Amino acid sequence: xxxxxxxxxxxxxxxxxxxxxxxxxxxxxxxxxxxxxxxxxxxxxxxxxxxxxxxxxxxxxxxxxxxxxxxxxxxxxxxxxxxxxxxxxxxxxxxxxxxxxxxxxxxxxxxxxxxxxxxxxxxxxxxxxxxxxxxxxxxxxxxxxxxxxxxxxxxxxxxxxxxxxxxxxxxxxxxxxxxxxxxxxxxxxxxxxxxxxxxxxxxxxxxxxxxxxxxxxxxxxxxxxxxxxxxxxxxxxxxxxxxxxxxxxxxxxxxxxxxxxxxxxxxxxxxxxxxxxxxxxxxxxxxxxxxxxxxxxxxxxxxxxxxxxxxxxxxxxxxxxxxxxxxxxxxxxxxxxxxxxxxxxxxxxxxxxxxxxxxxxxxxxxxxxxxxxxxxxxxxxxxxxxxxxxxxxxxxxxxxxxxxxxxxxxxxxxxxxxxxxxxxxxxxxxxxxxxxxxxxxxxxxxxxxxxxxxxxxxxxxxxxxxxxxxxxxxxxxxxxxxxxxxxxxxxxxxxxxxxxxxxxxxxxxxxxxxxxxxxxxxxxxxxxxxxxxxxxxxxxxxxxxxxxxxxxxxxxxxxxxxxxxxxxxxx
Numbered sequence: 001x002x003x004x005x006x007x008x009x010x011x012x013x014x015x016x017x018x019x020x021x022x023x024x025x026x027x028x029x030x031x032x033x034x035x036x037x038x039x040x041x042x043x044x045x046x047x048x049x050x051x052x053x054x055x056x057x058x059x060x061x062x063x064x065x066x067x068x069x070x071x072x073x074x075x076x077x078x079x080x081x082x083x084x085x086x087x088x089x090x091x092x093x094x095x096x097x098x099x100x101x102x103x104x105x106x107x108x109x110x111x112x113x114x115x116x117x118x119x120x121x122x123x124x125x126x127x128x129x130x131x132x133x134x135x136x137x138x139x140x141x142x143x144x145x146x147x148x149x150x151x152x153x154x155x156x157x158x159x160x161x162x163x164x165x166x167x168x169x170x171x172x173x174x175x176x177x178x179x180x181x182x183x184x185x186x187x188x189x190x191x192x193x194x195x196x197x198x199x200x201x202x203x204x205x206x207x208x209x210x211x212x213x214x215x216x217x218x219x220x221x222x223x224x225x226x227x228x229x230x231x232x233x234x235x236x237x238x239x240x241x242x243x244x245x246x247x248x249x250x251x252x253x254x255x256x257x258x259x260x261x262x263x264x265x266x267x268x269x270x271x272x273x274x275x276x277x278x279x280x281x282x283x284x285x286x287x288x289x290x291x292x293x294x295x296x297x298x299x300x301x302x303x304x305x306x307x308x309x310x311x312x313x314x315x316x317x318x319x320x321x322x323x324x325x326x327x328x329x330x331x332x333x334x335x336x337x338x339x340x341x342x343x344x345x346x347x348x349x350x351x352x353x354x355x356x357x358x359x360x361x362x363x364x365x366x367x368x369x370x371x372x373x374x375x376x377x378x379x380x381x382x383x384x385x386x387x388x389x390x391x392x393x394x395x396x397x398x399x400x401x402x403x404x405x406x407x408x409x410x411x412x413x414x415x416x417x418x419x420x421x422x423x424x425x426x427x428x429x430x431x432x433x434x435x436x437x438x439x440x441x442x443x444x445x446x447x448x449x450x451x452x453x454x455x456x457x458x459x460x461x462x463x464x465x466x467x468x469x470x471x472x473x474x475x476x477x478x479x480x481x482x483x484x485x486x487x488x489x490x491x492x493x494x495x496x497x498x499x500x501x502x503x504x505x506x507x508x509x510x511x512x513x514x515x516x517x518x519x520x521x522x523x524x525x526x527x528x529x530x531x532x533x534x535x536x537x538x539x540x541x542x543x544x545x546x547x548x549x550x551x552x553x554x555x556x557x558x559x560x561x562x563x564x565x566x567x568x569x570x571x
Contacts, residue, residue, distance in 0.1 A: 003187065003189060005058035007067075007068065007071075008071040010022050012052075014051045018052060018075065021127040023055075023371050025057065026371050027148060028145055028148035030200050032191050033194065038065065038369075040052075057188070059192055063475075063477055067549045068086075072084065074093060074096065093107060093108035093109075097111060113130060119173070128170035132176075133174040137178060138187060142171070146171070198374065199374060201338055203372075204230050204341075207341045210341065214384055217244070220247075220254050220258050222253070222254050222276060225301065226369065227298075230297060252279050255270065255280040257270075258294045265409040269297070273299050274304070274315075280323070284324050284328075289443075292356070292418065293387065294359075300363065301313060313520050313521060314470050315521035320362055334470040335470065336496060343382075344363075353387045355450055356407055387407055390413060396414035399427060403445075452502060456494040457493050460493075464515075465493050465509060467509065469517070471520075471547065473494055476548065478550045490557070493509060510533070516539075517539045518553055526539070540556050540560065
């Protein structure tokens with residue numbers, strides 16, 4: 001029977017080509033029609049330290065990096081000892097015999113990766129040696145790999161032919177060496193090239209492209225893992241008349257700078273992680289109070305404090321929704337796939353312009369570094385909303401009433417005074433209780449403009465629902481499908497719009513007997529928010545710095561369902 005997917009883990013130290021190998025295999029596979037998804041985890045240092053990356057290659061679209069490892073590539077002994085237990089029965093381990101030796105264990109073989117790479121005249125071709133060996137294990141045609149190498153290294157520069165030749169030679173050497181081992185995993189089913197055009201992106205790249213599509217004009221950011229690559233992308237690509245990018249000295253400068261840009265009428269954005277977001281709290285309160293549009297991307301990592309700066313977590317939700325002191329509840333969009341990273345960024349800007357205030361776009365480290373093939377966005381179908389600006393005369397009451405009012409731009413018609421103190425209709429400071437009541441209700445009422453009934457659901461008649469959020473979407477969806485195949489009567493709900501929630505989705509969840517919320521934090525933050533909205537929600541939590549495993553979710557969701565059934569019988 002042909003394999004429908006293939007999971008391979010590359011493990012070693014930073015700088016050994018662990019990430020490059022996984023991403024190269026994924027890119028080579030998607031070019032011929034397979035679907036691919038990677039997951040990377042590494043320490044917070046430039047070189048060295050235990051690093052591993054997992055690539056999953058499949059015939060059909062996939063949303064998680066997979067549980068059981070079919071093949072492990074161990075670049076050093078520590079990697080072998082750490083990861084060998086994750087290889088499934090019948091799986092294969094390839095180890096770097098230039099680094100260490102193993103006695104025969106019946107499921108591993110050595111490849112002199114560095115030595116074979118040097119023999120090609122290109123010592124940097126080690127990852128191609130590995131890819132060739134893996135291709136043998138699943139009988140992937142050599143032409144797929146040759147096409148990938150030719151396309152990747154044919155860049156119109158002197159020496160391209162030599163580089164292409166050495167890399168193809170490395171692929172063949174790896175394949176030939178693996179063939180002498182006697183190990184095979186089976187045959188990966190042929191790819192099925194989709195009818196639509198694809199692109200392969202990391203999550204942070206997709207967010208950056210979505211921001212460009214939405215018309216971002218001004219970006220200020222401070223380098224912080226795992227958000228720095230958004231700043232680097234903007235420095236390279238947000239160019240041209242009316243565009244500005246600036247690397248600031250702190251996150252406080254980031255938020256105040258984009259506040260000024262939003263006040264001046266520009267679509268502005270920054271990206272940070274949890275520690276930086278905390279420093280933006282007061283600035284976000286000012287944006288909420290003064291009703292100034294802007295977008296902040298929070299790429300979540302393990303916390304609190306420095307925490308786990310290169311690991312993944314979903315523990316910033318409460319901070320993002322309620323960042324400032326006083327009565328504040330910010331709009332939240334939390335993306336769950338690389339494709340959603342693109343469209344979520346577009347919607348974050350649309351929301352900011354629509355209700356004239358700050359919007360938080362939440363993602364997480366596992367998504368930021370994930371490589372995934374997605375349908376190429378059709379920019380002609382992307383709806384971009386622009387700011388409603390005031391075009392009348394002076395004397396305009398900017399903050400009058402409870403509905404959105406056109407925003408005056410300094411230098412254009414309409415007086416505009418914005419400060420952090422409570423104000424009257426024109427923006428002048430006031431301490432009158434009636435004004436504070438009026439303006440507080442105005443600010444919260446504008447959230448009504450963001451309510452959209454856009455959400456996913458499956459088997460809605462079931463009394464128990466599973467509701468993930470953010471990057472946990474993929475593994476939870478696979479677990480849900482497995483449980484449905486077992487006959488478990490559960491339903492599926494998902495949206496990237498966490499605040500405000502789609503009204504229809506909230507209404508249906510409020511009628512469920514139990515809503516199970518898998519999330520990567522200790523406190524069960526989204527489950528707590530749902531309970532505050534009248535939903536009988538219980539969390540399944542994990543706080544290891546790693547994503548959920550599908551098999552663990554199947555077990556834990558099943559246990560919750562069974563426990564609820566027993567409780568209902570006793571009642």
